[in-house]
Structures are given as structure tokens and as C-alpha cells.
Amino acid sequence: MTSISCVDATVLYGGTTVLDHVTIGVEQGSRTGVIGPNGVGKSTLLRVLAGELTPETGQVVRRPASAGVLFVPQGREVRAGETAVRYIARRAGVTAVREELETATAALTDGQRGADDLYAEAFDRWLAFGAADFDDRVGPLMTELGIVDPEQPADRLSGGQLGRLALASVLLAQPEILLLDEPTNDLDTDGLHRLETYVTGSPAGIVLVSHDRAFLAATVDRVVELDEFTRTAQEYHGGWDSYVAERAARRAAAVRAQEDYAGEHRKLTETARTKREWARQGEQKALNPRRQPDGDKFRKAAGIAGAQNTGSAATTAQRKLSRLEDSAPPVVREPWRLRLSIAEAPAAGRVALELRDAVISRGAVRLGPLTLTVLGGERIRFTGPNGIGKTTLLNALLGRLDLDEGTRIAAPALVVGEIDQTRGLFTGGRSATDIVCAATALTPTDARTLLAKFRLGGDTALRPADRLTEGERTRAGLAVLQARAVNCVVLDEPTNHLDIEAVEQVEAALAEFGGTVLLVTHDRSLARGIRVDRTVDVAALSHRLYS
Structure with a gap:
């Protein structure tokens, strides 16, 4: 089975850790949603999986090495002179495999060493990405989506129309592993339905970044959450609703563990402090001549021994405190949240x-x-x-x-x-x-x-x-x-x-x-x-x- 794995990957930008020892595996037929706050590294993770970005540590393994992987970014950038149909072909990965096959064909024609193997790999990818019948498939789909002129300049289209072109590129894509970054942006109800149907029915292994809760609930069978503090990944199985419930349960358990730890820490700290103070006071009393007017050395020795025993209890409490601190649960930190309010001006009128x-x-x-x-x-x-x-x-x-x-x-x-x-x-x-x-x-x-x-x-x-x-x-x-x-x-x-x-x-x-x-x-x-x-x-x- 075709798969791609990102193993123990760390990515730095300008000395800042974006991803820290992140591991994620994707197999054909799997549906993984990647979530987390803006800027936490979701798109970066997709780029690492796609091979566009090399991590500082760790590796990305494709099985087989020739596996077809397509990354569809969230941006809708249009290249100069690009028509609607060429825009779709590029984002569907067809343009790239066509160019790869043309280069391999030229090398084979020139008799270059190893060109036969390169040509075979390029031809396999050309077939796998659906380039062979792309021209036959793209026309009817564009008509279905209301794109009446395939040769119209893509840079003249509205955001919604570009969204339909982006949708067409996904629906026409035939990679073995598909990486989608915010694919629901700018899609209308029909587009969302088409995309959901494609994602749930495609044989490809799909990793998608999305903020659309309804879309995630309808499509994914696993959620990977990137933590904004640790920059690590936490995996949840069972789909979106299971993620919501399990995440809430994990957080509640973490809060309880932190509260229990804090309570025990306070108790041991106070015990150690109290015992030390009692030991100090007991020793002072035992050594104070005014406390022993008859000079009874046995009473003095007993007082010193009692103080030492109390001191030992303080030491025991301190050791327990040290062991507790060594096994302290992770700190439960509140994530950054957007705090939005809209100031109201006086009413405009009826x-x-x-x-x-x-x-x-x-x-x-x-x-x-x-x-x-x-x-x-x-x-x-x-x-x-x-x-x-x-x-x-x-x-x-x-x-x-x-x-x-x-x-x-x-x-x-x-x-x-x-x-x-x-x-x-x-x-x-x-x-x-x-x-x-x-x-x-x-x-x-x-x-x-x-x-x-x-x-x-x-x-x-x-x-x-x-x-x-x-x-x-x-x-x-x-x-x-x-x-x-x-x-x-x-x-x-x-x-x-x-x-x-x-x-x-x-x-x-x-x-x-x-x-x-x-x-x-x-x-x-x-x-x-x-x-x-x-x-x-x-x-x-x-x-x-x-x-």
C-alpha cells in the first residue's frame, strides 16, 4: 500500500521552532484533518509531507519512492497569462507530470544514460495523475461547474469563480496521496457537497487543513492537532466528533492532575517548612540553659533527640516534595484566543x-x-x-x-x-x-x-x-x-x-x-x-x- 511518513521532523524559521519532532503517517484511503491556531505550522507540515520543505531533523519517507503526492495550497495565485484550463491543470499536478514526461522523452531520444528508467517513472506518474485523459475530463467538469470559457484569463475571475477552478483541480486530481490546504475557502454549497463526496470516496490518502467544522465532521477519520506551545503533534482517532469529546476529556483530566499536584505540593511544602521550624525551635529549647534550670543532661539529650527526629521528618517531607516535582504533570496552558468585540455607533435610522x-x-x-x-x-x-x-x-x-x-x-x-x-x-x-x-x-x-x-x-x-x-x-x-x-x-x-x-x-x-x-x-x-x-x-x- 502506498504511504508517506513524516518521522520526527523539526522545522525552524529564523531560529524559531515551528514544528518540533512531529511524526505523522498517511496511507492510501486514510482521511486526516490537521488543525491548530493560525501560524502554528499546519501549512508547513503539508509542505514537509509534499517534499517542498526539508526539515532540520527527521525525514519524510515515501513508499514506494515514486508515489504520486500532490499538494494543493490554499492560495489562489494566478500566473501571468494563465487561462482557466491551464490554471486547473497546474493545480491538479497535470502540468508538472506533462513537463516531466517531455523532459524524460527528450533524454530518452538523446540516448542519455539512465533515461529509460527516468522515462518509465515519468510515464507512470503521467498515468497516475490522470494526464492521459485530462483533456477529456476537464471540459465536462468545467461545464458542470458553470465555467463556460476554458480559455478565459484566470486573473479576471472573481474569488468565487477562482474557487470553482480550484475545486475543479481537486476533483480532477488523481494522486496517491493528496494534501489539501483550506480546500473549502470560497466554495458554495454545491462546491462543498462535491468536495465532500470526492474526499470521502477517493482512493487516495488525504491530509487536509481546514477551519470548516462541518466539513471536518463529514470527511476525516483522524485529527492531528498542532500545539502552539510545544509545537508538537497530538493524534486523535475516530473523526471530528470523537476528537472534540476526547480533547475535552484529556484537558479535564490534565486540569485535575494539575490541581491534585498543586494541592499535594502545597501540603508537602507546608509540612517540610513546619517540621523544620519545629526542629529549630526544639533544638533552641534543648540548648537554652534557662529551659534546663536543674542541669539535667538527660532531659537536654532527649530534647535534642526530639528536635533531630522532627528535622528528619522535615527532610523526609522535602524528599517527597522533590520526587513529586520530578513527576510533575505538564502545565495546562491557556491557548491564545482572539478576543473580538464590535463597538457600536448610534443607530443609523429606520x-x-x-x-x-x-x-x-x-x-x-x-x-x-x-x-x-x-x-x-x-x-x-x-x-x-x-x-x-x-x-x-x-x-x-x-x-x-x-x-x-x-x-x-x-x-x-x-x-x-x-x-x-x-x-x-x-x-x-x-x-x-x-x-x-x-x-x-x-x-x-x-x-x-x-x-x-x-x-x-x-x-x-x-x-x-x-x-x-x-x-x-x-x-x-x-x-x-x-x-x-x-x-x-x-x-x-x-x-x-x-x-x-x-x-x-x-x-x-x-x-x-x-x-x-x-x-x-x-x-x-x-x-x-x-x-x-x-x-x-x-x-x-x-x-x-x-x-
């Missing part, structure tokens, strides 16, 4: 936003005429498949997209806080600190203090926004949201690139917020956890949707 007889167009999307009224304090979720126009409708409501026809009305007192799908605020060469200052009017010192609370401290706060990870950009956006008093929150796929604990904090903050909420999300757990007053299904507007 009507916050309104579109009247509006016609809206962006690219192939054209909506309208439609009328939509958003009341002050109303909570609306916009649903529909990717590319249907959810973000386009939000942009029109917010005044960022000019209407072809109709009228937009916004309350004069409306103050909007936003997490957009592309995290567009944090782009370019300015630092995160400078962007926060500009968006909130905070001083640089206060901005850095705020960012540190969102785990963006030190040099990270001064790094150009273009060099921030997706998770860092998302947390920076949440920092801006917290720093400004608003009466309308707009969230477009807010959980992309957030860890599970941070997603839960977003849920809690929205539960406390009393202003208007406009939400786009395909995160099923988040959707269940947030109260909404109304759902607007953009796909249901099809009788007013034309192209």
Missing part, C-alpha cells in the same frame, strides 16, 4: 440602505431591476452559488459599484465596518500598522498594540501588507473592525483563513452586536450559529437575472 429599481452589472453578472430595503438593525444573509452576484449586490448596496439604472439610498448616519472576500484593505506595500492608522485614526503605537491583540505583534505589524499571510490579513481586518464604532457590519466570507477558535469568536461577537449585519458565508457551522432575520437568495432572483 432604513440603513436601500436600492430602488436598481440594475447592476459586473462582468457576466447582471442583476435587476430589483428593490431591496435594509432596515436599521436588520440581519440579512445573502445566499446563492458562486458567481451569481452576491458580492456584486453588496458592492452596489455599499456604493462601490455604480448602478446602471435605479437609485441607491444610504442613511446619513450609516457607519460601515467590513471584512471583504479579498481582504482588499490589506494589500500593497504599506505596513499593517500604517493601514490600521489610516483606517481608524489610531496613533502608530496604539495601532501596534491593537494588532498585537490579534496576534500580529512585533515585526509582523511592520511588514508590507503584500507579505502577510491570508490568515494575518483576515485578523488585521478584524482588528480594524473592532477599532471603529459602526452600526452596520458587512462580512463577505469572513471565516476564510481563520482558525476554528477565531471563527467561534466571530460568532460570539456578532451575537452581541445590535446593529445591521449583511452576511455572505458558505460556512455551515457559522450560518447555523448566527441569528439572521432574513435570507436573500440571489439565485432565486433568476427571473430578474439576465446576461
Whole structure:
């Protein structure tokens, strides 16, 4: 059976330990979810398994050595001049095995030594990755996913459309070991269903990093949690629900062990201290002439012996204390948690936003005429498949997209806080600190203090926004949201690139917020956890949707 094992791997970045002696094995047919806070090394572990990153210690073993391993990263970067179909081929690993086969064929034609073996291996991988019939399979799937032009430039597509291309690359991939980094980002309900069906039915061994609790519950049979303090890996068998229960039980047991240890430590410390003090006082009394007025040497000797016995008891207690400390249980440390709150500005009025007889167009999307009224304090979720126009409708409501026809009305007192799908605020060469200052009017010192609370401290706060990870950009956006008093929150796929604990904090903050909420999300757990007053299904507007 094909397998890949990461054995005792340690990875350092700039002297900082990211992974510490981590061991994980993957076999064909297994389903492993890797979880942990942002920045703990989940993507790094996938890169180590993929062979893209060599650990300082330990090794990665493939059995057989020619096993086909594909790593699909979470980023949606498009290369210059890349079309939709070429984007899919690259991410599915087909482009790489094609190029490998072409190079091996040229070497074989030239009669190079060992070229026959290289060609055989390259040909096997070409077959294993499904390159032989890729062109036959990609067209129908693109049609199913609504990608009408395979040759359209990929850099002109929306986030949702790129999500569908990324999904297509996974559905078409045929490796023996598949490594997926946040595969659910930007997927709609149909895409999530397709991905779940593929993951649960694929013969490949699959390791996936995901924040989507519903997806993890539906797909994995094992969970590997990376610890932010020790940088080690803890393995849990039995799927997501079993992990949640076992982790809670382990933590409760660890807390009890720590409490028992602390109680026994206090008891022995006090016993040793008390016995030492009694011994000291007993010896002083025995040697004090005023305590022995008749000069009875036997009484004096008895007093000294009693003091020595008490001292021996103190020594015994100290030895027990030393043995206890040698077997002390691990310290139960509280993990870092995002503490998000949304400051509320005074209500904007009875009507916050309104579109009247509006016609809206962006690219192939054209909506309208439609009328939509958003009341002050109303909570609306916009649903529909990717590319249907959810973000386009939000942009029109917010005044960022000019209407072809109709009228937009916004309350004069409306103050909007936003997490957009592309995290567009944090782009370019300015630092995160400078962007926060500009968006909130905070001083640089206060901005850095705020960012540190969102785990963006030190040099990270001064790094150009273009060099921030997706998770860092998302947390920076949440920092801006917290720093400004608003009466309308707009969230477009807010959980992309957030860890599970941070997603839960977003849920809690929205539960406390009393202003208007406009939400786009395909995160099923988040959707269940947030109260909404109304759902607007953009796909249901099809009788007013034309192209």
C-alpha cells in the first residue's frame, strides 16, 4: 500500500521552532484533518509531507519512492497569462507530470544514460495523475461547474469563480496521496457537497487543513492537532466528533492532575517548612540553659533527640516534595484566543440602505431591476452559488459599484465596518500598522498594540501588507473592525483563513452586536450559529437575472 511518513521532523524559521519532532503517517484511503491556531505550522507540515520543505531533523519517507503526492495550497495565485484550463491543470499536478514526461522523452531520444528508467517513472506518474485523459475530463467538469470559457484569463475571475477552478483541480486530481490546504475557502454549497463526496470516496490518502467544522465532521477519520506551545503533534482517532469529546476529556483530566499536584505540593511544602521550624525551635529549647534550670543532661539529650527526629521528618517531607516535582504533570496552558468585540455607533435610522429599481452589472453578472430595503438593525444573509452576484449586490448596496439604472439610498448616519472576500484593505506595500492608522485614526503605537491583540505583534505589524499571510490579513481586518464604532457590519466570507477558535469568536461577537449585519458565508457551522432575520437568495432572483 502506498504511504508517506513524516518521522520526527523539526522545522525552524529564523531560529524559531515551528514544528518540533512531529511524526505523522498517511496511507492510501486514510482521511486526516490537521488543525491548530493560525501560524502554528499546519501549512508547513503539508509542505514537509509534499517534499517542498526539508526539515532540520527527521525525514519524510515515501513508499514506494515514486508515489504520486500532490499538494494543493490554499492560495489562489494566478500566473501571468494563465487561462482557466491551464490554471486547473497546474493545480491538479497535470502540468508538472506533462513537463516531466517531455523532459524524460527528450533524454530518452538523446540516448542519455539512465533515461529509460527516468522515462518509465515519468510515464507512470503521467498515468497516475490522470494526464492521459485530462483533456477529456476537464471540459465536462468545467461545464458542470458553470465555467463556460476554458480559455478565459484566470486573473479576471472573481474569488468565487477562482474557487470553482480550484475545486475543479481537486476533483480532477488523481494522486496517491493528496494534501489539501483550506480546500473549502470560497466554495458554495454545491462546491462543498462535491468536495465532500470526492474526499470521502477517493482512493487516495488525504491530509487536509481546514477551519470548516462541518466539513471536518463529514470527511476525516483522524485529527492531528498542532500545539502552539510545544509545537508538537497530538493524534486523535475516530473523526471530528470523537476528537472534540476526547480533547475535552484529556484537558479535564490534565486540569485535575494539575490541581491534585498543586494541592499535594502545597501540603508537602507546608509540612517540610513546619517540621523544620519545629526542629529549630526544639533544638533552641534543648540548648537554652534557662529551659534546663536543674542541669539535667538527660532531659537536654532527649530534647535534642526530639528536635533531630522532627528535622528528619522535615527532610523526609522535602524528599517527597522533590520526587513529586520530578513527576510533575505538564502545565495546562491557556491557548491564545482572539478576543473580538464590535463597538457600536448610534443607530443609523429606520432604513440603513436601500436600492430602488436598481440594475447592476459586473462582468457576466447582471442583476435587476430589483428593490431591496435594509432596515436599521436588520440581519440579512445573502445566499446563492458562486458567481451569481452576491458580492456584486453588496458592492452596489455599499456604493462601490455604480448602478446602471435605479437609485441607491444610504442613511446619513450609516457607519460601515467590513471584512471583504479579498481582504482588499490589506494589500500593497504599506505596513499593517500604517493601514490600521489610516483606517481608524489610531496613533502608530496604539495601532501596534491593537494588532498585537490579534496576534500580529512585533515585526509582523511592520511588514508590507503584500507579505502577510491570508490568515494575518483576515485578523488585521478584524482588528480594524473592532477599532471603529459602526452600526452596520458587512462580512463577505469572513471565516476564510481563520482558525476554528477565531471563527467561534466571530460568532460570539456578532451575537452581541445590535446593529445591521449583511452576511455572505458558505460556512455551515457559522450560518447555523448566527441569528439572521432574513435570507436573500440571489439565485432565486433568476427571473430578474439576465446576461
